[in-house]
Amino acid sequence: MTLEGHNITVAYDHRIAVADVTLSLKQGEITSIIGPNGAGKSTLLRTLNGQLPRSSGAVLLDGEPIERLNRRSISRRIAVVAQEAELRFPVTVVEFVLGGRFAWATHSGWGWETERDVDIAESVLRETELSDLSARLMNELSGGERQRALMARALATEAPILLLDEPTANLDLSHQATLLSLVRARCDQRRAAALVVTHDINLASEFADNILLMKQGRTVHSGKPEQVLTPEILHDVFEIRVLVDAHPVTGGPRITPVHEPISVNRDSRSV
Amino acid sequence: MNRVTLRKTIIACAAMAAALLLAIVLMSLLGSEPLPVRASLCALASFGTNACGLTQDQFDILFQIRLPRILLAAAVGGSLATAGAGYQALLRNPLAEPYLLGISNGAAVGTMIALVFFGAIEWTRPILAFSGALLATLAVYRLARGRAGATPERLILAGVIVTTFLSSVIVFVTVLMDATRIRSFTFWLLGDLSGASKTLLPVTIVIAIAGALALTLHARSLNLLMLGERDAFDLGVEVGRVRIVVFLVASLLVGSSVAASGSVGYVGLVVPHLARLSLGSDNRITIPAAALGGALFVIVADTVARTVIAPRELPVGAITALIGAPLFIYLLRRA
Numbered sequence: 001m002t003l004e005g006h007n008i009t010v011a012y013d014h015r016i017a018v019a020d021v022t023l024s025l026k027q028g029e030i031t032s033i034i035g036p037n038g039a040g041k042s043t044l045l046r047t048l049n050g051q052l053p054r055s056s057g058a059v060l061l062d063g064e065p066i067e068r069l070n071r072r073s074i075s076r077r078i079a080v081v082a083q084e085a086e087l088r089f090p091v092t093v094v095e096f097v098l099g100g101r102f103a104w105a106t107h108s109g110w111g112w113e114t115e116r117d118v119d120i121a122e123s124v125l126r127e128t129e130l131s132d133l134s135a136r137l138m139n140e141l142s143g144g145e146r147q148r149a150l151m152a153r154a155l156a157t158e159a160p161i162l163l164l165d166e167p168t169a170n171l172d173l174s175h176q177a178t179l180l181s182l183v184r185a186r187c188d189q190r191r192a193a194a195l196v197v198t199h200d201i202n203l204a205s206e207f208a209d210n211i212l213l214m215k216q217g218r219t220v221h222s223g224k225p226e227q228v229l230t231p232e233i234l235h236d237v238f239e240i241r242v243l244v245d246a247h248p249v250t251g252g253p254r255i256t257p258v259h260e261p262i263s264v265n266r267d268s269r270s271v
Numbered sequence: 272m273n274r275v276t277l278r279k280t281i282i283a284c285a286a287m288a289a290a291l292l293l294a295i296v297l298m299s300l301l302g303s304e305p306l307p308v309r310a311s312l313c314a315l316a317s318f319g320t321n322a323c324g325l326t327q328d329q330f331d332i333l334f335q336i337r338l339p340r341i342l343l344a345a346a347v348g349g350s351l352a353t354a355g356a357g358y359q360a361l362l363r364n365p366l367a368e369p370y371l372l373g374i375s376n377g378a379a380v381g382t383m384i385a386l387v388f389f390g391a392i393e394w395t396r397p398i399l400a401f402s403g404a405l406l407a408t409l410a411v412y413r414l415a416r417g418r419a420g421a422t423p424e425r426l427i428l429a430g431v432i433v434t435t436f437l438s439s440v441i442v443f444v445t446v447l448m449d450a451t452r453i454r455s456f457t458f459w460l461l462g463d464l465s466g467a468s469k470t471l472l473p474v475t476i477v478i479a480i481a482g483a484l485a486l487t488l489h490a491r492s493l494n495l496l497m498l499g500e501r502d503a504f505d506l507g508v509e510v511g512r513v514r515i516v517v518f519l520v521a522s523l524l525v526g527s528s529v530a531a532s533g534s535v536g537y538v539g540l541v542v543p544h545l546a547r548l549s550l551g552s553d554n555r556i557t558i559p560a561a562a563l564g565g566a567l568f569v570i571v572a573d574t575v576a577r578t579v580i581a582p583r584e585l586p587v588g589a590i591t592a593l594i595g596a597p598l599f600i601y602l603l604r605r606a
Contacts, residue, residue, distance in 0.1 A: 049505065051501070051504060051505075070509075071504070071507045071508065071509050072507040074507070075505065075506055075507030076507070079505070080505040082501065082502070082505070086363055086498055086499045087498070088363060088364055088365055089359075089365060089497050089498075089547070089552040090547065090551070090552050091497075091498065091552050092274065092551070094274050095274050095275075095494075095551075095552070095553060096498070098274065099494065099495050099498070099502075099506055100506065102491060102492075102495055102506045102507050102508065103506060103507030105491065110487070110488050110489075110490065110491060110555070111491060112276065112277045112555075113274075153506075157506070
């Protein structure tokens with residue numbers, strides 16, 4: 001299972017969102033995309049999923065151009081975790097998670113979940129610590145629990161490629177780690193490949209095998225965390241001074257932003 | 272585990288189908304002209320052979336007036352409730368309803384154009400009503416769609432705009448009609464089941480059944496679509512194709528029911544809501560249950576409409592709105 005993007009360019013009415021980006025997701029590895037707001041990270045992820053059209057370049061899923069594959073065969077291989085679920089209808093957690101089995105149904109519209117579908121849903125609910133909440137309604141959950149349910153649904157697809165867009169945004173410290181450990185486990189045990197878009201550089205440093213640093217639609221650097229996460233590179237991209245030292249436990253790069261006081265006159269700040 | 276299964280769906284639908292059949296029989300006995308119960312049941316059970324001692328007048332009332340009207344009520348109710356459930360999933364909003372969104376008005380304009388210009392040719396009515404419903408649906412969809420899908424406020428506003436615009440079109444066409452037809456026409460606009468046409472009744476019934484089946488067959492896709500188009504796309508739903516199916520089928524259902532009976536309001540809101548409340552949000556059960564429940568609801572509402580001030584009648588739309596409007600306010604406050 002491979003997902004590759006070659007020279008991807010995406011433009012919206014004359015604005016270039018992604019410019020000539022090439023990347024390849026490797027089995028068993030987590031690749032993290034970091035970069036300032038508006039760098040084109042989410043756009044790139046949506047292009048790799050076949051949702052957004054490219055201006056040029058190619059996306060290959062197992063060597064085949066993605067636009068030639070039908071939705072269900074893509075969805076059996078690529079799962080996306082984003083933050084979109086609109087919950088205006090009362091849906092239980094287990095119903096929500098079973099949605100992940102849609103692409104495996106023999107009929108696209110009708111059809112019922114098989115025993116296997118239910119087993120898979122139960123097992124991912126256990127993995128994401130949601131078993132006790134399975135009969136609850138999604139809109140009764142906290143933001144963090146809901147984010148775990150989104151993750152559970154993605155895992156339920158059993159897709160070997162995971163694309164995650166800010167998966168930890170609503171999570172507290174312990175659940176951030178739990179969630180990325182789940183991704184790590186999929187990569188280690190089932191040879192899955194994951195792409196994680198995140199703003200949390202330290203989390204990327206800890207969990208990612210490769211980091212793709214983007215700015216204004218372009219790849220600025222890519223490589224191992226210790227190659228990419230250097231004070232010089234981060235200063236160039238984020239325009240902020242950072243300290244990089246060794247994480248006391250993992251030994252990987254640890255990033256500390258250094259906030260310099262903004263020089264504005266006192267009167268305007270005192271409001 | 273707390274989820275809908277095929278078994279649960281079959282049981283629920285079988286129970287509702289039985290209730291529907293019972294309602295058809297019982298409601299055909301009620302009316303301004305009392306019918307002998309035993310003889311009427313016997314005549315109904317023998318499918319319209321009059322060997323049960325009904326007088327010819329009683330027999331005609333039962334088979335020429337009441338039964339066609341009840342079957343029309345069932346078809347209209349089933350169509351509108353199914354269409355409502357379809358629009359709700361498509362627009363990702365439990366407040367979507369053909370009457371409130373102006374889609375019934377679109378179909379009414381189509382029907383009126385058929386009446387005014389092709390009065391003698393009955394089949395032009397459902398066809399033009401369908402076209403009108405389709406155009407109104409597209410207009411609402413385009414107006415209501417924001418970045419986050421159709422938010423309740425935006426959807427209701429889009430519905431108000433389309434409804435008022437089409438209402439003024441209706442006023443213009445009404446002015447073109449002669450005075451004698453205006454009264455019956457106003458009655459029809461509010462939803463009137465008394466004019467069951469022999470040629471259109473079978474068409475309305477077939478469309479109601481086919482439409483409910485078509486949407487039920489897309490129910491699992493609709494379950495995902497209901498939670499966001501992007502999520503549905505990610506999980507393997509052919510969003511564009513499903514959207515077109517719902518557009519066409521729901522418009523066809525609204526068109527055929529409006530052509531037959533005018534705008535019966537709130538059915539598409541009340542019935543799917545009750546179905547979700549009692550059976551959950553899974554469209555594989557909600558849609559067939561709404562279809563059967565809608566039929567039941569309008570049969571009962573119409574029986575009330577034709578009996579409370581008998582021998583005079585109320586338009587059935589007045590009864591459904593009386594129940595629907597308070598529920599709508601409740602749902603809006605919650606949303």
